[in-house]
Amino acid sequence: MSVVFVAASQLPTPFGVFTMHGFLDQDTGKEHVVLTLGNVADGKPVLGRLHSECLTGDALFSLRCDCGFQLEAALRAISDEGRGALLYLRQEGRGIGLLNKIRAYELQDAGADTVEANERLGFAPDMRDYAICLPMLEHLGIAEIKLMTNNPRKVKALQGFGIRVAQRMPLEIAHNPHNEKYLATKAGKLGHMLGEIHQGEAEQS
Numbered sequence: 001m002s003v004v005f006v007a008a009s010q011l012p013t014p015f016g017v018f019t020m021h022g023f024l025d026q027d028t029g030k031e032h033v034v035l036t037l038g039n040v041a042d043g044k045p046v047l048g049r050l051h052s053e054c055l056t057g058d059a060l061f062s063l064r065c066d067c068g069f070q071l072e073a074a075l076r077a078i079s080d081e082g083r084g085a086l087l088y089l090r091q092e093g094r095g096i097g098l099l100n101k102i103r104a105y106e107l108q109d110a111g112a113d114t115v116e117a118n119e120r121l122g123f124a125p126d127m128r129d130y131a132i133c134l135p136m137l138e139h140l141g142i143a144e145i146k147l148m149t150n151n152p153r154k155v156k157a158l159q160g161f162g163i164r165v166a167q168r169m170p171l172e173i174a175h176n177p178h179n180e181k182y183l184a185t186k187a188g189k190l191g192h193m194l195g196e197i198h199q200g201e202a203e204q205s
């Protein structure tokens, strides 16, 4: 694996002073970041999140998705626990990149759902590869995680790399009129575990 540690510093946030660990994927040139709080290398399960980059949701307040809200909720949860790790993975647009995500949004504005839009652009519905997480977790001494996610693929991926997932903790965020269809597609077509959405009802609109 080509992901190497580069540098670490403090990162003060409204949720506490995290340590920010920077990593470089030498194959792709992608720069990943892990925020940790407390001692995560003590062998006990670590409250963790694999957060896929979403510029629009994380930084630009988009209501099309739940990413920004999940990012904040995860950092708050880690802060409340006083210990944890958030891997900020540069997998924008489920791996297709920002400009292709905007192309996908354009197709969604014309009626496609998030999966159909990806497919029309020639991409698989989800192009993310979580193998990049392993060298980062190894560097930090994390072997067991309490994972905050609704996505079973993340759980399976970590287990496949030999990371123990002690617990899956749902990270459900309030619906709004702009993200209803997006959340329904995640539950119906991408297998996300979202309690309030019934899979058979996905994409009836």
Ligand SMILES: Nc1nc2c(ncn2[C@@H]2O[C@H](COP(=O)(O)OP(=O)(O)OP(=O)(O)O)[C@@H](O)[C@H]2O)c(=O)[nH]1
Binding pocket: 050, 051, 052, 053, 054, 055, 065, 066, 067, 070, 091, 092, 093, 094, 095, 096, 101, 104, 105, 114, 118, 148, 149, 150, 151, 154, 171, 186, 192
């Ligand atoms: N291609 C594409 N990517 C999207 C779209 N909306 C959000 N994303 C990206 O999806 C990624 C987040 O994935 P989600 O499916 O929302 O959630 P998840 O990470 O699989 O699961 P959770 O751990 O439960 O949050 C981010 O990289 C977003 O940029 C979309 O309509 N099309």
Ligand SMILES: [Zn+2]
Binding pocket: 054, 056, 057, 058, 065, 066, 067, 068
């Ligand atoms: Zn998003």
